[in-house]
Amino acid sequence: MEEICLLLILLLSGGLSTLPPHSREYHFVNQLMTWTEAQSYCREHFTDLVTIYNSNINQLLVSIGPRINVWAWIGLYDDRYSWKWSMEGKLFYVGSTHEFLIWANGQPDCVNAKEYCVALQGQTQMDDRPCGDSYPFLCYNAKNTSYILVMESRSWSAAQSYCRTYHTDLTSIRSKEEKSNITLTLNGSGVQYVWIGLYRDPWAFWSDNTTSTFTNWAPSDPNNYASVEYCGALNLMSGKWDDGFINYKNYAFCFTGEVQNANTVRSCHHVKH
Structure with a gap:
């Protein structure tokens, strides 16, 4: 399986609303998986699905993935319960x-x-x-x-x-x-x-249980099409986000690094239909 990795040593703080808790290594996983499968894969092989804290990290992820018009799972999810x-x-x-x-x-x-x-x-x-x-x-x-x-x-x-x-x-x-x-x-x-x-607060949770208020939704998203879309994905071409159905098969972005809290928060599979 092909992986593209990039180590982020420093983040420039100018103009950024939120910084990650530590420097992180980001990984593009060139394998089609459901959101739950991607979460399990990231936790087994790295630390977790990626949390995006600012536009610099969002652009970084676009730069390490292939420039194709498909989607990759990120750690964001909307818990309707x-x-x-x-x-x-x-x-x-x-x-x-x-x-x-x-x-x-x-x-x-x-x-x-x-x-x-x-x-x-x-x-x-x-x-x-x-x-x-x-x-x-x-x-x-x-x-x-x-x-x-x-x-x-x-x-x-x-x-x-x-x-x-x-x-x-x-x-x-x-x-x-x-x-x-x-x-x-x-x-x-x-x-x-x-x-x-x-x-409730919409789209308030990330898989690694850290907090980020940064968003980069596509103009018509999130739209919860057919009332089944509660998992976040990033477009590899535009860097814009979409809400997706948990059972869609997408690529994934993982990270390696420390997190502030243990992975005890509920994840996107709790909102599965």
């Missing part, structure tokens, strides 16, 4: 089965890569919706442990601002008791969708 409550802001995992946090059928599906906030559908089941959509919303007031249904339709962020101004925050659902109280509050309201405090 990792969410936060507005009131706490702590990351947690809401799988497809949960005791009291119940997704509506086929949800979350992040249609067109635009659905990053959650509304209760039919008063009991959760549905990821575009954050800019306007719905009634449910506030929580910690002073008297009450739930307040606001029938005025607002975007998720506007609803959050309202709840934080006049109450405590958008409501969380952290127990069966809270879920029961919320259901009682909504009973007879007739609302189809109502915002709650659940939201």
Whole structure:
């Protein structure tokens, strides 16, 4: 198997938003694999799938790969089951089965890569919706442990601002008791969708568990075509990124070097259909 490697000794810091934790050696793997296979291969033979911290590294990867119009996997992925409550802001995992946090059928599906906030559908089941959509919303007031249904339709962020101004925050659902109280509050309201405090950060995870806010998406991406594209890939010709289906076969970019944390974060195979 052919590999093209380049050792990056120093990164020029001028104009760069983020630097990698250490100098890294980058590898182009000339072998077609699924994202999960690429992750396993990189972890077995190198350190992990690549994290791209800035435009210099992005261009470096383009320079060490063949200039052809195909794709290579990178470590970026979008975890549709990792969410936060507005009131706490702590990351947690809401799988497809949960005791009291119940997704509506086929949800979350992040249609067109635009659905990053959650509304209760039919008063009991959760549905990821575009954050800019306007719905009634449910506030929580910690002073008297009450739930307040606001029938005025607002975007998720506007609803959050309202709840934080006049109450405590958008409501969380952290127990069966809270879920029961919320259901009682909504009973007879007739609302189809109502915002709650659940939201997530899109494309927030890299395979090596480090953090980078740099992006280089192609103009129409990410688009989550057919609601199955949750893994990141780089075009070897343009250097632009695309969201891809986990079972697509692409080349891969790996790196060798230290990482800040162990590889315990969930990876793209958790969002497989």
